[in-house]
Amino acid sequence: MLRSFRFFLVSLIILAFLPIFASAQRSPFVVGNASAAPGQKATGYLEVPAGVDAGTNIPVVVVNGAKPGPVLALVTGAHGTEYVSIIAVERLIVDLDPARISGTVILIPLVNIASFEQKVPHVNPVDNKSMNRFYPGKADGTQTDRASFLITKQVVDRSDYLIDYHGGDLDESLRPYAYWGPTGKDLQDHISKEMVLAFGLDHIIIWHDRPTDLAASRYLDNTASLRGKPSIVVEAGHAGTVETDDVALLVNGTVSTMRALKMLPGEPNYIEHPVWLEKIVDVISDGPGIWYPLVKRGTYVQEGMKLGYVTDFFGKVILEPRAPEAGVVLHVNAVPSLKKGDNIANLGVVASKAPL
Ligand SMILES: [Zn+2]
Structure with missing residues (x-):
């Protein structure tokens, strides 16, 4: 209806x-x-x-x-x-x-x-x-x-x-x-x-x-x-x-x-109750190293949750990037390569309500 x-x-x-x-x-x-x-x-x-x-x-x-x-x-x-x-x-x-x-x-x-x-x-x-x-x-x-x-x-x-x-x-x-x-x-x-x-x-x-x-x-x-x-x-x-x-x-x-848009016959298939995201939070690497993810694309994380860890080339853990806010992992670095300034992950923060 x-x-x-x-x-x-x-x-x-x-x-x-x-x-x-x-x-x-x-x-x-x-x-x-x-x-x-x-x-x-x-x-x-x-x-x-x-x-x-x-x-x-x-x-x-x-x-x-x-x-x-x-x-x-x-x-x-x-x-x-x-x-x-x-x-x-x-x-x-x-x-x-x-x-x-x-x-x-x-x-x-x-x-x-x-x-x-x-x-x-x-x-x-x-x-x-x-x-x-x-x-x-x-x-x-x-x-x-x-x-x-x-x-x-x-x-x-x-x-x-x-x-x-x-x-x-x-x-x-x-x-x-x-x-x-x-x-x-x-x-x-x-x-x-x-x-x-x-x-x-x-x-x-x-x-x-x-x-x-x-x-x-x-x-x-x-x-x-x-x-x-x-x-x-x-x-x-x-x-x-x-x-x-x-x-x-x-x-x-x-x-x-x-x-x-009325350009093709037939009824559109609208998404009902999508997850609206009010902003994106970038998680940026503080240094170079080897990236080991602990989350997957689509994982929902709580603020402070560990997203993965970074080691140096001798296996020593040097960074433990965490979620700055609660949200959904829209994308996460898919490969071990990491240099300073690289995007480790993007988190989508869920909007409190749908836009009017
Ligand atoms: Zn693109």
């Missing part, structure tokens, strides 16, 4: 939003050099020109639905070794049928090609920058800046909604979760909240205190949010693995969200 009422309400809101959809025209939809007529799927590249360093070609797919509707951007692979997020969007490239879609889907399956090819976690090895920290980008910076600039212009500015996909990197044992970043604009926040509930991941971080400067929005989803486009971040997968269950979470979540 509650669910159908919610569905009715969301339908009204989505319909109210319709007149401003960017895809009102039914001509070919072009992103980079991918051009798809209504009812077609096209592939191509966002061509990042060479500048102070090498250029790159970022693959893009446009699925232009047979019926009119909004434009949804699905972007992944900013971190090219968060494999589940990449494989899930690859699956969607094959599965999404333009004949069934109302609106247009822009899919970017791999932003950071050098990271993927060279198996380098966290950064673009061309300029050593994270490809989700330099938005909205600039035309004359290093490769990451130029790629971010192009994605802002060609993907964010052309979309009505955006989903950014991440996961545990090669050295991160991560349990699935999503981010919802409220902006203070009621209608936009209502839609983005419906998106994150429809996506269905059972732990949701309420991401407060984000940059508000359009010229320094840093994150991709924040860049979209600041431009008035409801957006969410979703994370699944861990430590180089590609497990079927993790891929399914991201694929099914996307389909359910597209249903909530």
Whole structure:
């Protein structure tokens, strides 16, 4: 009952939003050099020109639905070794049928090609920058800046909604979760909240205190949010693995969200009573050594609980990192390697109540 009422309400809101959809025209939809007529799927590249360093070609797919509707951007692979997020969007490239879609889907399956090819976690090895920290980008910076600039212009500015996909990197044992970043604009926040509930991941971080400067929005989803486009971040997968269950979470979540946005027929599958997390606490290593975890991804810990220990290369225990607050282990360092300043774990602190 509650669910159908919610569905009715969301339908009204989505319909109210319709007149401003960017895809009102039914001509070919072009992103980079991918051009798809209504009812077609096209592939191509966002061509990042060479500048102070090498250029790159970022693959893009446009699925232009047979019926009119909004434009949804699905972007992944900013971190090219968060494999589940990449494989899930690859699956969607094959599965999404333009004949069934109302609106247009822009899919970017791999932003950071050098990271993927060279198996380098966290950064673009061309300029050593994270490809989700330099938005909205600039035309004359290093490769990451130029790629971010192009994605802002060609993907964010052309979309009505955006989903950014991440996961545990090669050295991160991560349990699935999503981010919802409220902006203070009621209608936009209502839609983005419906998106994150429809996506269905059972732990949701309420991401407060984000940059508000359009010229320094840093994150991709924040860049979209600041431009008035409801957006969410979703994370699944861990430590180089590609497990079927993790891929399914991201694929099914996307389909359910597209249903909530009226881009696919059928009812969305909302998560009921997710765990809302009010903040993330980083546990940072005080020194180098060998890491021995005592918790797993998803473990709930009490304040003060030992998360693991660190030894020197002679086996002597030198550090015993503890939980600064009670919470859930969102991710924990998955490998023995540790240097000073490394992130040992991220804890999500459970919110005292669900957001209104
Ligand atoms: Zn990532």
